[in-house]
Amino acid sequence: MSEDRDVPLLELRDVGKDYGSVIALDGITTSVRAGEVTCVLGDNGAGKSTLIKILSGVHRPDRGAVLLDGQPVSFGAPREALDAGIATVYQDLAMIPLMAIWRNFFLGAEPTRGRGPFRRFDARQARETTRRALRDMGIDIRDPDQPVGTLSGGERQSVAIARAVHFGARVLILDEPTSALGVKQAGVVLRYVAQARDRGVGVVLITHNPHHAYPVGDRFLLLNRGRSLGSFAKNEVDRDELTRLMAGGAELDQLAHELGRPSS
Numbered sequence: 001m002s003e004d005r006d007v008p009l010l011e012l013r014d015v016g017k018d019y020g021s022v023i024a025l026d027g028i029t030t031s032v033r034a035g036e037v038t039c040v041l042g043d044n045g046a047g048k049s050t051l052i053k054i055l056s057g058v059h060r061p062d063r064g065a066v067l068l069d070g071q072p073v074s075f076g077a078p079r080e081a082l083d084a085g086i087a088t089v090y091q092d093l094a095m096i097p098l099m100a101i102w103r104n105f106f107l108g109a110e111p112t113r114g115r116g117p118f119r120r121f122d123a124r125q126a127r128e129t130t131r132r133a134l135r136d137m138g139i140d141i142r143d144p145d146q147p148v149g150t151l152s153g154g155e156r157q158s159v160a161i162a163r164a165v166h167f168g169a170r171v172l173i174l175d176e177p178t179s180a181l182g183v184k185q186a187g188v189v190l191r192y193v194a195q196a197r198d199r200g201v202g203v204v205l206i207t208h209n210p211h212h213a214y215p216v217g218d219r220f221l222l223l224n225r226g227r228s229l230g231s232f233a234k235n236e237v238d239r240d241e242l243t244r245l246m247a248g249g250a251e252l253d254q255l256a257h258e259l260g261r262p263s264s
Contacts, residue, residue: 057081097149
């Protein structure tokens with residue numbers, strides 16, 4: 001682990017990825033630092049999903065470099081990225097709705113007790129650890145025995161975030177966590193994104209909504225058809241400019257002109 005605070009946890013340098021003749025990403029450069037949120041913004045087809053797959057170890061880039069603690073890395077599988085401390089929370093959350101919260105929390109990483117043929121799932125430890133981990137993140141769940149399917153969308157996202165932080169994520173990638181949520185529930189999720197950030201996690205927030213990104217973001221990468229429209233620190237761009245760039249800038253101005261009523 002790097003001790004130099006100037007070295008990002010995770011960095012992309014001129015990363016590119018092709019699918020046959022289709023250029024999915026080209027020349028993408030950005031960084032993710034401990035205790036900061038890097039927001040990746042773009043509409044459908046901008047390249048956000050491909051970027052997630054590269055960061056999470058699903059695909060290797062065809063060009064450029066991915067660096068972890070300043071050292072080049074090449075993940076061959078998502079498990080390798082996870083072992084390196086890079087956790088990804090997808091929109092489907094990889095949760096089983098009919099299972100209790102605590103069972104979902106430890107899905108695939110169940111604590112056990114006993115040895116050999118007498119080893120069994122330690123349900124009591126799982127319940128207590130889940131309750132404590134959620135409480136430490138400021139998440140108020142009424143009963144960890146209730147099925148995950150009874151939670152609101154925002155609550156399910158918050159449990160997924162707490163689970164990733166508990167299992168040692170240094171970089172947390174969130175794939176459109178607020179896309180299907182109302183205003184209040186989106187606010188709940190953003191609050192826990194800030195909680196993860198304040199615990200020293202480097203967060204990558206993938207979104208198409210600049211109004212969700214700007215309040216929590218420290219850095220902003222804008223994508224359009226696989227290419228970067230710019231990478232900005234928060235003091236380099238305000239919300240209105242971010243929205244304008246996201247909407248297409250000059251293209252939006254031209255559309256507004258075309259749609260305007262002719263003067264009489």
